[in-house]
Amino acid sequence: MSSLEEPxxxxxxxxxxxxxxxxxxFPWRRHTRDMSHGDxxxxxxxxxxxxxxxxxxxxxxxxxxxxDKDIRDxxxxxxxxxxxxxxxxxxxxxDGLQNEKNTVPTGVKVELIxxxxxxxxxxxxxxxxxxxxxxxxxxxxRDVMEAVRDLEGARLPxxxxxxxxxxxxxxxxxxxxxxxxxxxxxxxxxxINCSIExxxxxxxxVAHAAKVLSIPVRGYVSCVVGCPVEGxxxxxxxxxxxxxxxxxxxxxxxxxxxxxxxTPGTVVPMLEAVMAVVPVEKLAVHLHDTYGxxxxxxxxxxxxxxxxxxxxxxxxxGCPYAKGASGNxxxxxxxxxxxxxxxxxxxxxxxLMLAGDFINKHLGRPSGSKTAIALNRIAADASKI
Amino acid sequence: MSSLEEPxxxxxxxxxxxxxxxxxxxxxxxxxxxxxxxxxxxxxEGSSCSTSxxxxxxxxxxxxxxFPWRRHTRDMSHGDxxxxxxxxxxxxxxxxxxxxxxxxxxxxDKDIRDxxxxxxxxxxxxxxxxxxxxxDGLQNEKNTVPTGVKVELIxxxxxxxxxxxxxxxxxxxxxxxxxxxxRDVMEAVRDLEGARLPxxxxxxxxxxxxxxxxxxxxxxxxxxxxxxxxxxINCSIExxxxxxxxVAHAAKVLSIPVRGYVSCVVGCPVEGxxxxxxxxxxxxxxxxxxxxxxxxxxxxxxxTPGTVVPMLEAVMAVVPVEKLAVHLHDTYGxxxxxxxxxxxxxxxxxxxxxxxxxGCPYAKGASGNxxxxxxxxxxxxxxxxxxxxxxxLMLAGDFINKHLGRPSGSKTAIALNRIAADASKI
Numbered sequence: 001m002s003s004l005e006e007p008x009x010x011x012x013x014x015x016x017x018x019x020x021x022x023x024x025x026f027p028w029r030r031h032t033r034d035m036s037h038g039d040x041x042x043x044x045x046x047x048x049x050x051x052x053x054x055x056x057x058x059x060x061x062x063x064x065x066x067x068d069k070d071i072r073d074x075x076x077x078x079x080x081x082x083x084x085x086x087x088x089x090x091x092x093x094x095d096g097l098q099n100e101k102n103t104v105p106t107g108v109k110v111e112l113i114x115x116x117x118x119x120x121x122x123x124x125x126x127x128x129x130x131x132x133x134x135x136x137x138x139x140x141x142r143d144v145m146e147a148v149r150d151l152e153g154a155r156l157p158x159x160x161x162x163x164x165x166x167x168x169x170x171x172x173x174x175x176x177x178x179x180x181x182x183x184x185x186x187x188x189x190x191x192i193n194c195s196i197e198x199x200x201x202x203x204x205x206v207a208h209a210a211k212v213l214s215i216p217v218r219g220y221v222s223c224v225v226g227c228p229v230e231g232x233x234x235x236x237x238x239x240x241x242x243x244x245x246x247x248x249x250x251x252x253x254x255x256x257x258x259x260x261x262x263t264p265g266t267v268v269p270m271l272e273a274v275m276a277v278v279p280v281e282k283l284a285v286h287l288h289d290t291y292g293x294x295x296x297x298x299x300x301x302x303x304x305x306x307x308x309x310x311x312x313x314x315x316x317x318g319c320p321y322a323k324g325a326s327g328n329x330x331x332x333x334x335x336x337x338x339x340x341x342x343x344x345x346x347x348x349x350x351x352l353m354l355a356g357d358f359i360n361k362h363l364g365r366p367s368g369s370k371t372a373i374a375l376n377r378i379a380a381d382a383s384k385i
Numbered sequence: 386m387s388s389l390e391e392p393x394x395x396x397x398x399x400x401x402x403x404x405x406x407x408x409x410x411x412x413x414x415x416x417x418x419x420x421x422x423x424x425x426x427x428x429x430e431g432s433s434c435s436t437s438x439x440x441x442x443x444x445x446x447x448x449x450x451x452f453p454w455r456r457h458t459r460d461m462s463h464g465d466x467x468x469x470x471x472x473x474x475x476x477x478x479x480x481x482x483x484x485x486x487x488x489x490x491x492x493x494d495k496d497i498r499d500x501x502x503x504x505x506x507x508x509x510x511x512x513x514x515x516x517x518x519x520x521d522g523l524q525n526e527k528n529t530v531p532t533g534v535k536v537e538l539i540x541x542x543x544x545x546x547x548x549x550x551x552x553x554x555x556x557x558x559x560x561x562x563x564x565x566x567x568r569d570v571m572e573a574v575r576d577l578e579g580a581r582l583p584x585x586x587x588x589x590x591x592x593x594x595x596x597x598x599x600x601x602x603x604x605x606x607x608x609x610x611x612x613x614x615x616x617x618i619n620c621s622i623e624x625x626x627x628x629x630x631x632v633a634h635a636a637k638v639l640s641i642p643v644r645g646y647v648s649c650v651v652g653c654p655v656e657g658x659x660x661x662x663x664x665x666x667x668x669x670x671x672x673x674x675x676x677x678x679x680x681x682x683x684x685x686x687x688x689t690p691g692t693v694v695p696m697l698e699a700v701m702a703v704v705p706v707e708k709l710a711v712h713l714h715d716t717y718g719x720x721x722x723x724x725x726x727x728x729x730x731x732x733x734x735x736x737x738x739x740x741x742x743x744g745c746p747y748a749k750g751a752s753g754n755x756x757x758x759x760x761x762x763x764x765x766x767x768x769x770x771x772x773x774x775x776x777x778l779m780l781a782g783d784f785i786n787k788h789l790g791r792p793s794g795s796k797t798a799i800a801l802n803r804i805a806a807d808a809s810k811i
Contacts, residue, residue: 264766
């Protein structure tokens with residue numbers, strides 16, 4: 001229902017004051033300057049006080065409207081389990097850029113990482129120490145790590161597929177690594193050329209070496225809902241792999257819906273199974289948006305107590321199976337939702353959008369984030385007034 | 386995490402059949418176990434499990450919709466060290482038909498299962514989808530779509546099983562030239578069966594024109610934002626309600642059902658956040674004047690579950706939930722999580738638009754309506770029945786996108802079309 005009779009022209013908006021805070025709480029709200037042209041539509045000047053009062057005590061306003069205790073009980077059920085703080089793990093520079101046809105220059109990668117860190121993201125996956133034969137887009141891993149050596153404010157983990165990659169990562173200054181197994185035997189064999197069991201053996205070696213050096217290790221599980229070859233993946237399989245990674249010392253296990261086919265109906269049983277063997281505070285979700293299902297899946301994950309979410313600025317990183325289809329969920333869209341839920345993330349949405357603008361400009365593409373597109377359009381329209 | 390070491394090249398994939406053969410596999414966990422109605426072993430208590438007993442069938446229409454993305458391997462002639470696993474029909478059915486058993490047996494922790502039930506058990510078994518593409522979608526197109534194309538779109542949508550397809554609008558062509566052919570459209574769809582075809586009517590005059598043109602159901606629209614009401618329909622909320630009472634009365638005399646829309650239920654670009662009490666007030670007025678259903682619209686798509694929930698709370702206190710629908714725009718990508726939480730709260734009617742037709746008039750270039758294909762995909766995965774055939778729906782989307790010369794606004798459609806295109810190349 002965009003416009004039931006006619007689209008609302010920009011010239012009909014009244015003038016308002018400028019409010020930094022409300023801009024973030026309601027960044028979509030237009031702030032018009034005083035307009036000189038005559039308009040029969042009466043202008044309502046919205047005072048700063050009123051805005052703050054409205055948004056600052058939004059909860060009070062909403063609660064006071066509803067005296068029906070049954071309904072509020074239902075509501076509480078759906079929102080009260082959601083964590084107060086969610087850690088966002090930004091995977092754009094690694095998972096996003098490794099999928100680009102044209103390799104992004106080291107300087108651009110580094111600048112992207114800088115901007116992401118400055119937006120407040122607590123974790124930014126910087127690069128991957130896999131063989132350049134397989135992932136040429138990240139062949140400059142060592143140079144990237146050198147350039148971000150002194151960057152503070154965020155953790156900068158890197159992927160390490162084996163002991164050799166781990167050693168290279170440490171030599172390059174990495175302080176945190178990640179390993180990845182699959183819940184799908186077919187995917188494991190096809191993607192890393194070995195069975196799940198063999199990959200776990202490989203990773204135990206990495207985990208051991210990391211422990212000796214007190215390097216934290218994150219474990220990824222791919223294909224947690226479905227695999228293009230095997231179809232639906234049994235939650236028990238996912239739980240098994242997650243537990244193995246946890247037992248070998250991973251501080252966190254990221255559960256990845258690699259081809260984005262999950263819906264709350266399949267994500268929930270999967271989480272159930274995993275949560276029975278790994279504490280929820282050690283779990284993260286990495287849910288692709290190939291079918292547009294990321295945000296509802298993230299929402300239900302939050303309801304179940306998950307408090308770490310992987311995403312990618314501007315939705316960088318497509319789906320390798322349905323080429324041209326999307327992959328990672330856009331960080332801006334996730335932050336927008338979390339913000340609306342009253343969840344703290346420490347992320348400044350506008351600075352995050354600037355990071356997104358930067359990389360999109362380089363890639364010569366529109367953003368993969370609807371939030372970024374909408375806010376940029378509003379800003380562009382506002383600047384024309 | 387698309388590919389952790391290397392992108393999986395298409396040449397490494399086993400060969401696939403076309404999308405017509407992408408079906409012989411899993412349902413999701415929501416499917417009931419083999420005994421059909423035996424919910425005891427199903428972790429979903431009652432309400433969200435499908436009553437389908439088709440678990441034993443070879444071709445489960447339903448699972449086709451649930452997992453259309455699954456690739457099916459043919460025997461491959463090229464040598465590949467990757468061992469091929471032939472997934473037998475039997476194995477699949479066994480695995481997925483008793484998925485509930487498998488999942489339940491894995492999870493002995495009663496606390497976790499309790500949490501789960503809370504989040505999925507209130508979701509309705511059946512959700513009515515109100516398709517607004519031909520009206521809300523096409524009215525926003527710069528270039529007016531020819532009548533013939535509109536009619537064909539409506540036909541295809543109806544044939545996909547959608548129970549309600551909003552056909553057109555009887556507003557003045559001065560305001561919405563894109564729908565000036567309302568009468569011709571209604572004439573052409575006169576004999577179309579299988580779906581209800583409501584039309585918008587802004588006032589008594591539009592109502593009379595709609596009835597004369599053969600409409601059997603109408604919709605009226607008020608706003609929860611005073612500023613938006615004045616700006617969009619040139620009168621205050623109260624005046625608009627007076628106007629609509631006249632329409633509702635005339636409709637009652639003719640036994641014509643009337644649907645009421647409320648716009649700006651979360652936010653307005655002028656007023657900012659809209660108090661839920663205001664939304665409840667307008668919804669109640671529309672309900673009291675005789676609307677059989679009230680559709681709550683997040684007109685500029687700014688809502689998140691944090692704001693949608695209090696709004697629904699307020700409205701549900703004064704209008705029964707079975708009479709409510711949600712019309713939540715996807716401008717910030719928030720439609721599906723907002724729809725999910727609405728379903729959790731008991732809402733069972735969702736408005737959406739094939740291929741995501743219909744942009745946002747405020748942030749031009751930004752999206753508006755949520756894509757029906759994406760909604761159907763999610764509902765399917767939740768085990769919710771919609772009566773909609775996703776593939777036929779996608780064909781309707783392909784048709785209009787081809788005419789408009791644009792890619793689809795539906796990620797589900799894009800993904801499935803890509804998979805089908807890739808399959809046809811092998």
